Amino acid sequence: MKYVEVIMSIKDEGEFFMKVLQKNEFLQKSNETLASILDMLEKLPVVKFDEIEADKAVLVIIDMTNGFAKEGALKSDAVKELIPRICELSEICDRRKIRKIAFADCHTDESPEFDAYPKHCMKGTAESEIVDEIKNIGGYTLIEKNSTNGFLEEAFRKWLLENPDINTFILTGDCTDICVQQFAITLKAYFNMNNKRARVIVPLNAVDTYDLGVHDRNLMNVMAAYNMIINGVEVVRDIVE
Known part of the structure; x- marks a missing residue:
């Protein structure tokens, strides 16, 4: 054997x-x-926006950049297909006056991340820009990030301190098993550490990852969802009005 x-x-x-x-x-x-x-x-359940206090919530859009959705070494059709759903959620949040953050991968040549991934989302290039469909809706705070985990960015930690009333985070974007998972679990652990209750919600129809070699998209999505669940993240089928 x-x-x-x-x-x-x-x-x-x-x-x-x-x-x-x-x-x-x-x-x-x-x-x-x-x-x-x-x-x-x-x-998994479906969450309704009516269950969420709008003034205590934020929509977090993770890495919906051209470099993951439309062009470059790491572009993915699965990520591109997220655009309409995330646009819908962004417009719902505008109507309900829910705040929004958009993280954008943005690297320089010195990035050690390129030891693990091909060069992507270089600062000053179209790849590092949020896709036009989401950019045209706008209304978000843009935070550039130089690692897979947006929580580590000083700009985000500053935003957290400046918005202490926020206790509900709706996470969307890519990649489910990398940037989304890392951010979700770190965020949940941060609130746990401070003995504060917070909802970190991940609707599965608004996140996705990629297919490449042994990195099987469906398997990675499933395992990432499970890993987030066992770490206290609220993974749901959808979030609707």
Whole structure:
């Protein structure tokens, strides 16, 4: 039977402890687990805007830039297809006077992120700009970010301090398993650390990721959704009027 050796932990100083996974058993168990997760995701609720206090909420649009939706090394049709839904949510938030933030990936040549990803969203290029459809609606606070986690940006932490009444965050954009997941979990952990209750809501029809090699879009979306759920993020099917 085939197996995979995985380094699990350091047993003693300088000594690695190895755990052997039996491949067939692992795959069988994983299939059962994935089936259970899918059953759970199929039962996710739909949230209504009427349940949300508009003056305490913000729509967060993550990385809906040309460099992920329309051009460049990391463009994805799945991300492009998010544009109409996020535009709808943006217009709903304008009608309800819900604040909005838009994060935009924006890098320089010095970015260490390019050790892991191809060059993308370079500062001063069209790739780093929010897509026109969302930009034309406007009304958001633009925050440029130089890492996958927008929470780390000083401009966002300043915004949080200047808006202490906000306790509901509606997250949209890309990528579900990278920037969205990192921001959602860090944000939730921040409020937990400060003993404050906050809703971090992720409607699954307003986030997505990409297909590339072993990075299977559907699998990554499912696992990211599950990981956010077990970290206290409110993952839902949709958010509607």
